[in-house]
Amino acid sequence: DAGVIQSPRHEVTEMGQEVTLRCKPISGHNSLFWYRQTMMRGLELLIYFNNNVPIDDSGMPEDRFSAKMPNASFSTLKIQPSEPRDSAVYFCASALTGNTIYFGEGSWLTVV
């Protein structure tokens, strides 16, 4: 398996623009996570899906952030409008519920 696949790997965008990050989990995994990593706050869980249903979105910073999982093999994290403070590495991860969680390579977002 190719592992968790994220795109884009790097994105630089201007403040106010919409950003869409994409994730393909490992085939057969039924849990999907979006984490954000910053120097100040470390790794924070943004949202967690189980069987395509959002279970915990308490980590989503505000209404500018939204996440969807239309099917078992695809998820998106959208920021609209983006702000400089959203600059971070966004990791997608997947697991078979209760088992080891595997991470993607991350999407490095810079908002200028």
Added chain:
Amino acid sequence: AQRVTQPEKLLSVFKGAPVELKCNYSYSGSPELFWYVQYSRQRLQLLLRHISRESIKGFTADLNKGETSFHLKKPFAQEEDSAMYYCALLRSQGNLIFGKGTKLSVKP
């Protein structure tokens, strides 16, 4: 409250020296703990899972329920061990909560 604490932001040792990366947790149930490693600008990779009791790349970690700790140890550090190390706790809901991480720097 469920919490993972890594008290050291940075740990610097010389090659060949022993390493101990500290992790303490707060969890009301039976904890399931992990160590993840992140090499420069790469993905987080699972290093250890406490239930497997494995030794990976010479690292070991023992769960001490009395002290609520899961410290990561290696008797002889290598330069290639330089990385960020994250201790993580699996919540009953199925997601991981992470400590802030410790940056290990192994000097030649």
